[in-house]
Amino acid sequence: MLVVIGGVAAGLSAAARARRIDSRLDILVLEKGRVISYGACGLPYFVEGRVRDPKQLIVYTPEYFRKERNIQVRTGARVVSISHPRREVVLESGERIGYDRLVIATGARCDSAGIAGTDQPHVFTLHTLDDAERMRRFIVEKQPRHALVIGAGYIGVEAADALRRNGLRVTIAERSSHALLRDDPEFTAAVVRHLELHHVEVRLNTAVNSIADIPSDLVVVAAGFKPNVELAATAGIDLGRTGAIATDDRMETNLRGVFAAGDCAETMHVVSGHPAWIPLGTTANKTGRVAGANAAGARERFSGIAGTSIVGIFGIAFATTGLSVAEARAAGFSPASARIESHSRPRYYGGTKTTVELIADRATRRILGGSVIGEDGATGRINVIASAVQTRMRVDDFEQLDLAYSPPFTPVWDPLLIVAQQLMKDL
């Protein structure tokens, strides 16, 4: 019997993959919420009103898993403890369920404990479908006029965008000096400039101790993000130095037969070589697959993350991968960087402004990271840099990449090649 705790991205990826590996294994997924398999990254677009039916965000139902995959799924099933010596989990109801292998995919949450007033009805987090439905209803019914968003990470800026499009005045308060979790002053400045252009007020270096600090009719807490590790820690599972669950590259914890995946687990960063905790849906799915495969008896490994992310803010993509210059320096590299502004396509074919940064190590010439800001083509460009980061490509090889060219899509000198040429002058 394989028990999976958590029925969103990582948990369901694990269950589905385990079924593919072993068609006869008993698989049970326990989800504490009332729905499974929703696209959590789509929640801001539901708050915005662009996605009208929450069902659009639900990929699979428990019935689907039961009928099509022979996987049992129980919703409203909150696990309150794990007893590994007995190989069983205990539900809130007191029910005990035995397992041979266990996958922990308990996710993460916004912890608003340090902020006074967050128990009030106009304060929201944006983590579950319930959260999003509550917030959408509040916007429609109460017509709030001024929103405070705490945190300038992905969810914070996406929420700000969604609220602004609903006509609210929006203030973002961010404790650190960074936007989008990137220690990169120029990137942060570009994010802030773009938010301000769309009349979002951004206050960096601003700790909110009470929601009364900045008066508003609606508060989104999108800070204090933490992995849900209490269940695991209590069961004797080691946490890593990031505070998330430590695993090996098979996603197995220190307890044999117990795996962890998704937002509750840390992963190896391919550039720094150190464990990192960067909770994203893509990583959740990938680590879930690996955990599920190994829990079902295969031997697969997860090779780590490059830390690639993208977020759309009022129609412009802000994308990063690998390490920023400051982060690379902190990780012991000697980074060189070039940042250029170019066009996404030929001007005669409607190209728009694109900013690309590429970072390489002076000693090895290996590409360490980069960022792309632009209206079109940013995804593809950051993905090429991400591939280079992950394969330890040297900038000399990057500069010679044979990238596609045709006027409706790209300029003949892609911004990626221009920035690489620029970077090579400095190496």
Next chain:
Amino acid sequence: MLVVIGGVAAGLSAAARARRIDSRLDILVLEKGRVISYGACGLPYFVEGRVRDPKQLIVYTPEYFRKERNIQVRTGARVVSISHPRREVVLESGERIGYDRLVIATGARCDSAGIAGTDQPHVFTLHTLDDAERMRRFIVEKQPRHALVIGAGYIGVEAADALRRNGLRVTIAERSSHALLRDDPEFTAAVVRHLELHHVEVRLNTAVNSIADIPSDLVVVAAGFKPNVELAATAGIDLGRTGAIATDDRMETNLRGVFAAGDCAETMHVVSGHPAWIPLGTTANKTGRVAGANAAGARERFSGIAGTSIVGIFGIAFATTGLSVAEARAAGFSPASARIESHSRPRYYGGTKTTVELIADRATRRILGGSVIGEDGATGRINVIASAVQTRMRVDDFEQLDLAYSPPFTPVWDPLLIVAQQLMKDL
């Protein structure tokens, strides 16, 4: 004195790069046409009428090169012979110009010699700005109703698209069984289906011996593409087995101090390991840069091409890189392939159908090539595959790429990762 023969992509890249390497070198570019530095790949969009002013396709003028780069440029200067023993080139006018180093960037042409009737005024090629202006004028003034396009390569299908959008009935006749030069029956079938959907008639395996074979009011000859090598060959420069000028990886020919770049030269294909002749603007610029650098005394190398290309046909991108299954087999590999149909983005965020093929070698698991067909995101996806091809990435590593995800841009499982998972099942 550095003399460059040809003032479009490769020639001007060579001249500009040589200037960066050596600020005091005398540099002279000889261009037989009346304009330089035009985006030849933009010509179909001028024929279409989307680009209204031919000046939009001209990137730099001779004056720009003279004033800003201290590079002399002569237009209307056709070189008729090269005497390497004397280190001089001879112009049509009889004028002789001495050189120390020479870059040959004479480009390519459509050879319609085998087709009867191509001397008539309603028959066009689409290779120079003059060609495009003549064709556009003919369309506007003569209002032709039925066009015959000979050749289903990039220029042929782009011309067909441009003419169709001007209301003409269009028939494409292609001698081979392939569209877009790819030996891939499924890819060709997709191209043909899409052309037919937009009421372009496509006849494969159809050799046109006379333009009278298929009656029409306008003919575009976009076949019989050949490198312009006569000048080089007469001067004793070796051609490769592709028929284009052979060079080493510094773009130097068998004559010391004489370099070749762009559409007239062959290049190493990074997958087959053999010289290939795939004339494209991106390769022209890159090989031009390398030739110019080396001609100016630097030591740079061109690492080869992956054969990446993309073409837009009625709003859908058709992109390929590396080798097709048939081409890989012919090159001695044992290819496995997966082809999937997926969505470019989450359906709730307007994702459209995307077809991706990924090909790897069974023995080494190395990625050999792939193709992407879709309305959005095709460029970025083919570029990720191209990077993998060029860095000899294994499919096992490709499957773990940390690609960007956010609903406005991509699905959580990018089609690239889905196709890699599919391919791994078959390896």
